[in-house]
Amino acid sequence: MDTVFATLWKDLVAAAGLGAVGGFGLSLLQEKGLEMPHWDKQTGVKFVDLGFIADVLIGVLAAVIIYALNPPIKILQLVSVAITAGLGGSAILKGYTKGSAARKQASLAEMYRAAATDASRGVNLNIVKARLDDLDRAAEMAKRRWGPR
Numbered sequence: 001m002d003t004v005f006a007t008l009w010k011d012l013v014a015a016a017g018l019g020a021v022g023g024f025g026l027s028l029l030q031e032k033g034l035e036m037p038h039w040d041k042q043t044g045v046k047f048v049d050l051g052f053i054a055d056v057l058i059g060v061l062a063a064v065i066i067y068a069l070n071p072p073i074k075i076l077q078l079v080s081v082a083i084t085a086g087l088g089g090s091a092i093l094k095g096y097t098k099g100s101a102a103r104k105q106a107s108l109a110e111m112y113r114a115a116a117t118d119a120s121r122g123v124n125l126n127i128v129k130a131r132l133d134d135l136d137r138a139a140e141m142a143k144r145r146w147g148p149r
Contacts, residue, residue, distance in 0.1 A: 002071065004078050015067040015082045016060045022086020023059020027052035045144060055090040062089025104142050111135050 003011045027034055035051035050057075063082040072078040112135055119128045 002073055004072060004075055011071070011078065012064060012067065014078060015063045018079055018082030019059040019061070019063025019086035019089070020056045021059075022063065022083040022088075023056040023090055024052065024086075025083070026059065026087050026090050027055040058090040058093060059086030062086060062092075101142070101145075108135060108139055108142065111138075 005011050005014060035049075037051045037053055038049055040047055040049040062085040066081055066085040067078070070081070072081055111131075115128055115131045115135065118131070119125070
């Protein structure tokens, strides 16, 4: 296997470093600016939000994966691919997560609409109430997983 810096390890470290630069760049480009790590207490659950460090780590991972799948031959290819992977890796995962949350919300909205239609048609109110209770639990789980919308 051809390498840019004579050894695979040097190439991987270079790709990881450049992916970190791309992830940091993505953090700077986001609407909120550079988000610092902090404790988050949404919906009663306490967890650490890594802020820009998460973008940097995902950028590193994306750059190393891209390097492993398609090793560059020249330094310019390594630099451009690793930085682009760092920029795009976090954005792709965030887009997927937001898309999943939107699909779940659309599904819940459709279920609420069906329950409201049943209630307006005079279906047994105990059945409608049980369905709404199930939907409330599902909505609470979605809120915990993806945060309030």
